[in-house]
Amino acid sequence: MFRPAREPQSKRHLRSSFYVVGEGILAESRDGGPSEPLTASTVADLRKFRFSRLGPHSRPAQQLDREARTELARAMTDPEREQPDQPGVPSGFTYLGQFVDHDLTLDATAVRLEDEITVRQLLQGRSPALDLDSLYGLGPDHRFDRRFYEEDGIRLKSGTTQGVPDDPSIVGRPLTGFDLPRTGTGSLRSERRRALIPDPRNDENLVVAQIHTAFIRFHNRVVADLVGKGVSSAVLFETARETVVKHYQWMLRHDFLPRIVDPEIVDDVFGNGRRVFEPRPGEHDLPTMPIEFSVGAYRLGHSMVRGRYNWNRVFDQGRGTLELLFRFSGTSGILSPPPADAADPEAGDFERLPTNWIADFRRLFAFREAVPDRADLQVPDAQFNLAKRIDTLLVNPLADLPLGSFGGRGQAAPPEIELNLAFRNLTRASMLRLATGQQMAEYLVDRKVDVEPLTRADFAQGGGAQLSAPLVDAVARHAPLWFYALREAEVKGGGKLTGVGGRIVAEVFHRAIEGSRHSIVRDPFWRPFLSPVQDRNARHVFEMTDLLLHAFEGRADQLNPLGPVV
Numbered sequence: 001m002f003r004p005a006r007e008p009q010s011k012r013h014l015r016s017s018f019y020v021v022g023e024g025i026l027a028e029s030r031d032g033g034p035s036e037p038l039t040a041s042t043v044a045d046l047r048k049f050r051f052s053r054l055g056p057h058s059r060p061a062q063q064l065d066r067e068a069r070t071e072l073a074r075a076m077t078d079p080e081r082e083q084p085d086q087p088g089v090p091s092g093f094t095y096l097g098q099f100v101d102h103d104l105t106l107d108a109t110a111v112r113l114e115d116e117i118t119v120r121q122l123l124q125g126r127s128p129a130l131d132l133d134s135l136y137g138l139g140p141d142h143r144f145d146r147r148f149y150e151e152d153g154i155r156l157k158s159g160t161t162q163g164v165p166d167d168p169s170i171v172g173r174p175l176t177g178f179d180l181p182r183t184g185t186g187s188l189r190s191e192r193r194r195a196l197i198p199d200p201r202n203d204e205n206l207v208v209a210q211i212h213t214a215f216i217r218f219h220n221r222v223v224a225d226l227v228g229k230g231v232s233s234a235v236l237f238e239t240a241r242e243t244v245v246k247h248y249q250w251m252l253r254h255d256f257l258p259r260i261v262d263p264e265i266v267d268d269v270f271g272n273g274r275r276v277f278e279p280r281p282g283e284h285d286l287p288t289m290p291i292e293f294s295v296g297a298y299r300l301g302h303s304m305v306r307g308r309y310n311w312n313r314v315f316d317q318g319r320g321t322l323e324l325l326f327r328f329s330g331t332s333g334i335l336s337p338p339p340a341d342a343a344d345p346e347a348g349d350f351e352r353l354p355t356n357w358i359a360d361f362r363r364l365f366a367f368r369e370a371v372p373d374r375a376d377l378q379v380p381d382a383q384f385n386l387a388k389r390i391d392t393l394l395v396n397p398l399a400d401l402p403l404g405s406f407g408g409r410g411q412a413a414p415p416e417i418e419l420n421l422a423f424r425n426l427t428r429a430s431m432l433r434l435a436t437g438q439q440m441a442e443y444l445v446d447r448k449v450d451v452e453p454l455t456r457a458d459f460a461q462g463g464g465a466q467l468s469a470p471l472v473d474a475v476a477r478h479a480p481l482w483f484y485a486l487r488e489a490e491v492k493g494g495g496k497l498t499g500v501g502g503r504i505v506a507e508v509f510h511r512a513i514e515g516s517r518h519s520i521v522r523d524p525f526w527r528p529f530l531s532p533v534q535d536r537n538a539r540h541v542f543e544m545t546d547l548l549l550h551a552f553e554g555r556a557d558q559l560n561p562l563g564p565v566v
Contacts, residue, residue, distance in 0.1 A: 001281065003295065004088065006504050011025045012124060012447050013423065018051050018291060018432060019433075020051045020052060020053055020291065021050055021051065021052045021288055022052070026431065026432055027137075041103075042196050043356050048290050050286075050289065051288065051289050051290070051291050051294065051343075052288035052289065052290050052291070053290065053291055054276065054277055054291075054292045054293075054435075054443075054504070055290070055292055055435040055439060055440050055443040056435050056439055056443065057070075057433045057435065058433050058434060058435055058436050058439060058478070059433075061158050061478075062075045062436050062439075062477075062478040063351070063433070063478070064426065064430065064474060064475075064478070064480060065539045066427075067421055068471065068474055069242045069426040069427060069430065070417050070423060071467055071468070071471055072422070072426060072465070072467070072471060072475070072483065073399075073417065073420045073422035073423035073426060074076070074399075074417075075264070075464045075465040075467055075471070076392055076393060076394050076422040076464075076483075077127065077394050077395075077396050077398060077399035077420060077421075077422055077465060078264040078393070078465065078466070079396040079397070079399075081393055081464070081465070083303075083388045083389060083393040083394075083464070084388070085386040085387070085388060086304070086386060086387050086388060086389040086495045087386065088259065088388060089259050089260070089304070089387040089495075090364055090365050090366045090384070090385065090386060090387065091304070091309065091364055091385035091386055091387045092207070092211070092361070092364030092365045092385075092544065093256060093259055093260070093387060093544070094207075094301055094304040094305055094306075094388075095207035095208045095211055095367075095501070096211055096256060096341060096544060097256070097298075097300075097301040097304070098205075098207075098208045098301055099202065099208050099211050099212060099215075100130070100252065100256070101301070102201045102202055102208075103130060103131070103132055103133065103134045103135075103295075104128040104129075104130065104289065104512055105128060105289060105461045106133050106134045106198065106199050113428050127485065128288065128289040128508075128512050129213070129287060129512050129513075129515045129516040129517070130245075130509070130512045130513050130516050131245055131517060131518065132215070132244065132248060133198065133242075133514040134197075134198055134199040134201075134212075135156070135197075135198065135212070135215050135216070136148075136156075136198065136204060136241060137196075137198035139237075140153040140154065140237060140303075141153070145198065147196065147322075147464070148196060148197060148198060153237065154223055154233075154237045154240070155219070155220045155223050156216045156219050156220060157181040157196060157216075157407070158176065158177045158179075158180075158181055158213065158216050158217065158220070159176075159177075159178075159179035159180045159181040159182055159195075159196075159213070159274065159352060159353070160174050160175065160176045160177075160178075160352060161174055161175045161178050161179045161337075161352055161353045161354065161355040161357075161358060162174055162181060162350050162351065162352040162353065162354055162355065163354075164354055164356050165322045167356075169419045170355065170561065170562060170563070171314065171354075171355045171356040171562065172355070172382065172545065173355060174352075174355065175355055175358065176559060177213075177217060178213065178353070178355075178358045178561065179209075179213065179352050179353040179358075179484055180195040180196070180202075180203055180209055180212060180213055180330075180353075181195065181196040181197070181288040182194060182195055182196055182214075182330065182351065182352055183195075183196055183218075183428055184351070185353075188345075188346060189334075189345070189346050189347075189348070189351060190330075190345040190346060192351045193330040193334070193335055193351050193352075194330055195209070195330050195331070197212060200330075200331050201331065202227065203329050203330045203331045204326070204329055204331040204332045205325045205326050205329050205332060206324075206325045206326075206328045206329050206353075206357060206359075207309075207359070207364070208324055209329055209330075209353075210358070210359040210361075211460075214361070214547070214548055214551050214552075215244075215248075215551075217243060217477070217552065218473070218547055218548075218550060218551035219240060219241075219244050221238075221550055221551055221553070222240045222243050222359055222530070222550075223236065223240045226239055226243075227242055233357065237272060241518070242518045243530070244518050245516065245518040246518055246519075246523070246526055246528070247528050247530055247542055247547065248547070249513050249516070249518075249519070249520045250528045250542050251542055251543055251544055251546070251547055252509065252513075253266075253270060253509075253513070253520065254541075254543070255542075255543035255544055256339050256544070257505075257506065257509060258373065259496075260300060260304075260390065260441050260496055260497060260505075261496055261497045261498075261505050261506050262442065262493055262496050262497065262498040264500065265502040265503055265506050266502075266506050266548065268506075269503075269506040269507055270506075270510055270521075271507075273344075273510075274507045274510055275447055275449055275507070276320040276444060276447055276449060276503065276504075277290060277504070277507040277508060277511055278511050281511075281514075281515075285515070286515060287511050287512055287515035289508075290504070291432050292434065292435060292440065292481060292504055293504050293505065295425070295428050295432055295434055295481075295482070296429065296434060296480075296481035296482045296485060296501075296504070297481065297482070297485045297497065297500070297501040297504040297505050298504075298505055299425055299482050300390050300485065300486065300489070300497055300501065300505070300509070300532070302309060302394055302398060302421055302422075302425070303388075303389070303390050303391055303393065303394055303486055304387040304388050304390060305319065305322065305387075305388060305394065305395055305398060305491075306322070306325055306385060306388055306395060307322050307395035307396065308320065308322070309321075309322075309325070309363075309385050309395050310363055310382075310383045310385055311325075311357070311359065311360065311363070312355045312356075312357075312359065312360040312363070312560070312562050313359065313360065313560075313562050313563060313565045314357075314562060315356070315357070316383065316565055321397075322395065322397040323397060323402075326342070326402050327342045327343070327402075327468070328353060328357045332402050333402070334347050334348040334350075335348060335349025335350040335351065335352065335353055335354070336349055336350040336354075337350075337354070342402065343402070343403060355562075355564070356471065358561055358562060359449060360379070360560040360562065361548055361559045361560065362377055362378065362379050362556070362559055362560050362561070363379055363383055363384055363385050364385060365544050365545050365548060366545065367545050367549075367559075369543075370536070370543060370545035370546060370549070371533060371545075371549070372396060374556075376556040377556050377559065379564075383565070386496045389487060389489075389490075389495040390460070390486060390489040390490070390493070390495050390496060390497065391463065391464035391486055391487075391490035391495065392462060392464035392465040392483060392486045392487050392490055393464040393465055394421060394422055394518075398414075398420070398421040398422070399419070399420045399421070399422070400419050400420070401419045401420070401421055401424075403419075425482050426482070426483070428479050429481060429482060430478050430480075434480070434481055435481060436478045436479055436480065436481060436484065437479040437480070437481050437483070437484020437485065437487075437488075437500055438453065438454075438477070438478065438479060438484070440481060440484075440500045440504070441454075441484075441499070441500050444500060444503060449503055451499045451500055451503070452492070452499060454476075454479070454487060454488060454491070455476070456472065456473075456476035456493075458491045458492075459472050459475050459479065459487060459539045460472045460476075460488060461491075462487055462490045462491050463490060463491075464486070464487070464490050475564070481500075484500060485497060485499075485500060485501025485504075486501070488501050488502075489498060489501065509536055527539070527540045528540060528542035528546075530542065530546065530547075530550050531546040531549070531550070532546065532550055532554045533546070533549075
């Protein structure tokens with residue numbers, strides 16, 4: 001959704017090449033224009049994450065040139081345009097969406113290719129499924145990935161924060177379980193800071209890192225529950241994983257998706273099945289990842305990002321800036337405060353997260369909805385963070401990405417426009433000859449999906465990015481799919497994906513859950529049972545707040561260990 005020694009870019013969030021099934025490898029071109037497929041060897045095929053193409057190719061004449069992409073990107077990150085908050089969407093869902101993206105697109109074997117891994121295992125490692133492989137890797141029995149687990153081979157390792165020197169308050173103490181586990185060894189600080197998790201992208205900003213930390217706690221709490229019930233050690237890990245994965249999928253289906261996608265589309269897809277994306281797969285067919293989702297519609301989360309957050313009692317009143325949330329990570333940043341140079345991976349004195357940067361989850365997710373009688377789990381409206389509306393605007397800090405966010409630290413800075421996230425998204429789509437929004441609308445209508453195409457007036461009068469008349473004319477004919485989906489949300493969806501974008505996202509989520517080894521789609525009678533609120537269990541409710549309540553034992557001093565603002 002948005003993404004040590006340097007990791008190859010093909011494994012980063014903003015990957016530079018795509019293996020598209022049936023086409024070959026589409027690699028980044030020198031000018032950012034359309035790429036011609038490269039014939040791949042068998043080994044290269046297996047080493048690439050498997051993408052697919054849902055709709056048609058766009059023609060060269062339908063692609064915006066570099067000048068037009070530059071103009072559109074600058075309009076989308078215009079610092080003079082004020083982007084509204086989105087009521088009903090706490091800001092934590094922005095980064096939960098990024099966590100989900102990494103789950104869907106983790107290349108589980110690319111850096112761990114071993115002789116004994118079979119071809120089928122290689123393909124499965126590249127199959128998008130909502131199965132939390134970004135949390136579990138290849139499991140505790142795999143000789144490489146057992147390092148993510150405690151000695152019992154069942155619980156996941158967690159990390160300990162680093163106390164702030166000379167501070168007599170709680171922030172001066174190390175706190176266990178509130179940071180990602182880190183390698184802690186090596187001659188370089190960057191090596192010692194590296195997160196000991198299957199997907200290093202989950203340490204590219206502090207919010208997604210703290211969400212990953214919460215999932216570690218959730219798994220370990222489920223293990224403790226099962227031990228208390230006498231579950232045999234022989235089946236303990238797999239039982240815990242199935243429990244965690246199905247509750248996660250239920251939360252995505254019933255809490256996350258309806259907040260970002262038109263609920264009528266979500267209900268139609270999950271109630272009546274898919275109409276467009278792999279609607280009738282064979283029993284042994286593995287899911288693929290359509291580039292229209294990965295490079296287009298699902299980049300909605302970039303629009304939800306805030307420029308500033310009321311992070312915790314120490315970094316309140318907007319002091320949790322987006323720049324600092326990148327800085328206090330181990331992949332994009334250096335876990336250390338200014339004046340240390342965040343562009344230098346060896347700078348700074350901290351090798352673990354400083355205690356004063358632990359999240360106050362009460363500010364990121366709406367516990368007021370889940371437990372309205374728990375005053376200790378609520379914060380005043382002025383301290384709560386809502387996501388920005390899904391529309392054609394991005395907060396201006398995304399016009400100047402840190403090099404570490406796309407694997408560029410240690411290299412010469414690229415041209416300024418190439419640090420602009422909107423420009424990078426638009427260029428990636430051009431490289432892949434991604435279908436335009438208009439092409440995808442026509443494609444869906446041909447398949448009997450009820451979609452109302454956008455008109456020129458929709459592009460000219462939207463409340464988000466303001467476009468010049470020539471650019472309006474260009475996108476009214478051939479809009480990049482990502483921009484089209486955001487404009488749909490802006491003018492027709494009330495800040496939720498609808499039409500083309502909503503259908504693509506809902507169907508890919510359905511297929512990704514169906515394709516998981518543990519699946520609530522294939523097990524339609526399964527119901528959640530882990531909400532700490534018994535009434536919610538009786539109603540089969542399990543939302544992200546329930547997951548956090550279970551992970552942190554329902555304790556306000558764990559969901560917010562630094563305490564309230566005084």
